[in-house]
Amino acid sequence: MNKAKPFCISKWEVWEAYKRVKANKGAAGVDGQSLFKFEENLKGNLFKIWNRMSSGSYFPPPVRRVDIPKDNEGTRPLGIPTVADRIAQTVVKRNLEPILEEHFHPDSYGYRPGKSAVEAVGVARRRCWRYDWVLDLDIRGFLETSSYYTPVHERLSKRAGWETKTLIYKPFRFPQRT
Numbered sequence: 001m002n003k004a005k006p007f008c009i010s011k012w013e014v015w016e017a018y019k020r021v022k023a024n025k026g027a028a029g030v031d032g033q034s035l036f037k038f039e040e041n042l043k044g045n046l047f048k049i050w051n052r053m054s055s056g057s058y059f060p061p062p063v064r065r066v067d068i069p070k071d072n073e074g075t076r077p078l079g080i081p082t083v084a085d086r087i088a089q090t091v092v093k094r095n096l097e098p099i100l101e102e103h104f105h106p107d108s109y110g111y112r113p114g115k116s117a118v119e120a121v122g123v124a125r126r127r128c129w130r131y132d133w134v135l136d137l138d139i140r141g142f143l144e145t146s147s148y149y150t151p152v153h154e155r156l157s158k159r160a161g162w163e164t165k166t167l168i169y170k171p172f173r174f175p176q177r178t
Contacts (some may be wrong), residue, residue: 005054009091014050017090018042021083029082030064038083049084053091060085 021035028034038045052058063079070076081089097113104112109120 006056007054009050009054009095011046011050013091013094014046014053014087017087017094018046020090021086024086026083026086027066027080028064029080029085030062031082033083035083045084046087049087049091053088058088060088 025035028037049058061082061084063081063085066078066080067075068078101113107123109115109117
């Protein structure tokens, strides 16, 4: 690894992330670049992602917003990142997941490796037989009004030993939507 780069991200990690993104397919982001178009200059595009991430100059582009109809009424906004940003996110996820996993509560099931909604329902079902009370919370619209970078992110980043100006901090601190 070149010592001139402040972040130790290998080209192999970017390649592995690309393979995962390709397997998931997905739509083009705000730049209109499909996976097929991204592959036309695959070597150059992957190098650009690696170079920016390992030098600390990577900044995520805006996400394309698509409104998805709900079952009842209204729509739910869905953000579609660019192909390059999905690859960068996968690199970060693969590096952060093992570090942060130990800090999550055992009852946290959302987007966790080895955990599923079916497992969460099973635990809830067992607890319904054990307890005679229920706590019902309505969090509708919470993510639309909450900050992207919360005190929880702050505590986790300090606990994991990151400086607040790192590559990981920036996407949470300055979100952009189109």
